[in-house]
Amino acid sequence: MSDAIFAPLQAGDLTLRALRAEDAAELHRLVNDWEVARMLARVPFPYSRALADEWIASTRAQIEAGTAWHLAIVRDEALVGCVGLTTARERPRHAELGYWVARRHWGQGIGPRAAGRLARWALANLDLDEIHASVLEENARSAAVLARIGFQEDGWAEQDFTARNARLPVRRFRAGRAELSAGPEPAAPAPAPAAAPAGASLLLVVACGLVDADGRVLLARRPEGKPMAGLWEFPGGKVGPGETPEAALIRELQEELGIDVSAACLAPFAFASHPLEGRHLLMPLYLCRRWGGTPEGREGQALAWVRPNRLGDYAMPPADKPLVALLRDFL
């Protein structure tokens, strides 16, 4: 059954979906287990059935309000745990990740797959730059889950644990875009760039500022699975072997947005030159005011038409910053 408040996420054989009222009995059975509850900060023990009903209702309200996403982890139609992300009210663009897996499903890699998927989805789709998590000092299993996804330990703190009725030390972890890899395993370290002739490490990417009749510029959000997912950028992509920048841009605009552009409508505007993942990005930016068709995110990417003076409200790759300033002055 699909759910109108949250489109379920798939992580291999796991589905992450909004909790529903009918999950309450099973949720209660699984979390009312001392081995699970004792590791969780906010879960009382014993855990009452009424609390399961209240909790589920509150998670649905939070998803609708856009403040937290606590989801059921489901495998073969059965609830096997929960994973959640709460935005930090006092720290914009930060969120806190948490999860638990029912005892009988421990040791099957459910934690890293579910938590990794939610964390990567969140960085790609919510206005976030960093995700944090706390793990009870004695909970080595949970610390290993975070390390496997790519989180890095960055200190310790103390937290109240309701079930223990105590304030206990926790290890703190964090991850941003650079740490969270595209897959369930941490990214393999990038191979050291081989000694190459001068210029060989240039990455030529071509991009376009589409400007509509109201003077607004189109930004596209990098989708989950790509490096820098969640950042907003000018549509475009890599120039292929043997391609001219204009031909590459016409191809990318068709593939990504489904629009037809002719080379005559592409006006060279400026360029970005910036280090990028061990290489050096060189990115000509064209402006275009005429195209055929209506831009739509053909690769599932969100689009936004943005007034030049609002471009600063959108998190963009560092290479784009000088281009944004130029566009604001020009348009």
Ligand SMILES: Nc1nc2c([nH]c(=O)n2[C@@H]2O[C@H](COP(=O)(O)OP(=O)(O)OP(=O)(O)O)[C@@H](O)[C@H]2O)c(=O)[nH]1
């Ligand atoms: N299109 C585009 N790419 C940008 C911008 N700023 C910026 O740093 N880049 C970087 O330039 C690179 C473009 O590569 P891409 O992955 O989008 O290229 P592509 O569409 O050919 O994708 P693919 O390699 O997945 O097929 C990325 O590393 C991207 O982060 C921008 O404003 N627009």
